[in-house]
Amino acid sequence: MIRPLKLIVLMLSLLLALPAGAATSSPVQRYFQNLQSLRADFIQRVFDEQSRVMQTSSGQMLMQKPGKFRWDYRTPAEQIIVADGERLWAYDVGLAQVTVRKLDRALASTPLALLSGVAPIEETFTVGGVRNRDGLDWYELTPKQPQPEFRLLRVAFKGETLVSLELEDSFGQRTRLDFQKLERNPTLDPALLKFTPPPGVDVVGDKG
Template sequence: MKMLRKTLSVAVITMSTFAPILSVTAVAAPIAASEQQATQSLVKQLTGLHSFTANFEQSTKATGKVVSQKKGLTAQHLNQTFTGTIKVERPGKFFWETTQPSKQTIVTSGKTIWIYDPDLQQVVRQSMSDQVANTPALLLSGNTNSIMQAYKVTQPDQTKTYYTLTPKAKDTAFQDLTISFGAQGAPALMILNDSLGQVTTVRFNHVAKNVSIPASVFNFVPPKGTDIIDQ
């Protein structure tokens, strides 16, 4: 019997003031934004992000406690780096493909999520429920209002465009997600802390913001002979 692999989750991030008096360097403590300010700032970032494409590099580490309890991840798995490409068109369209060290594709056009594993010739088909839509891998393509309703937003430094999102619900798979935006206004880095104590870091490079993406990218058709598993 073919075994289904677990889906890779996806899917952050410093300030000194130099005082030339007596050669002393003074470090100014960052001023955090209020929750309302942080939320408004994040909404502004997302509103200006209609689409983007990028390459990504993802790695996962765990605390010593997690490793000692053997919660499903070996040291070898934790030390692996996954690379691939991401394409997003808001709202609702998402393409995530891991190319190394193994291939896996996650695609949605807003209604159904396809998780395709070519090595196993299997694809998992899921309905785009609210719970699935609010998972870290799909946050970047989500509806802004839905994201604000599902997460508490903090901004540790009101002069920096990085934010921490904490789920308001208690039964989520992760504790918080920090996202940093680069100079272009597109995501540059994401850090996810999950409920098992694992920390997943995703770095984006070769980012292109608000580019045209063919609709066919988000329309997945299972290759002939692929087993379809409904969840």
């Protein structure tokens, strides 16, 4: 399984965070108000503490409230990750193996209140002021309660468009997602947010 999978889930927790009708005191909150679904191509890069690129991958992501998402990695290796609201499936095409876990167990160390859309961003994060970097407006979200997996989240906008998400851990390593062709609240095919293991692959984990 791809190393930063749990970090990706943390980022998606942010995307699934803000319930409809919440206060909109910052551009971050305004963007996520009434957000129900997303579709985008992405480039994912993992940086070490000296900002050197350790890993690069790309593909397409889908997200839909409540608690459903799909990541199709195309490079450097084909992998499909699907959360169907109950289970998290990870299919490594090259290994012909599927790993499945109950979603609540797979996300045990993530902010589940965010993932469920119960807690507004401002109840879980301190939203910092805007900083311009790479021609983008970046906002830092620092968790109010210490988290074992990360130190802060950053969200970048170009105008009113979400462009990037970045997560930094306590060692200074960063996982960054840059979005392309991003669509806000598209209608998604429900079949894409379900997963059935292909015939002949090994299935390991919590199948019950």
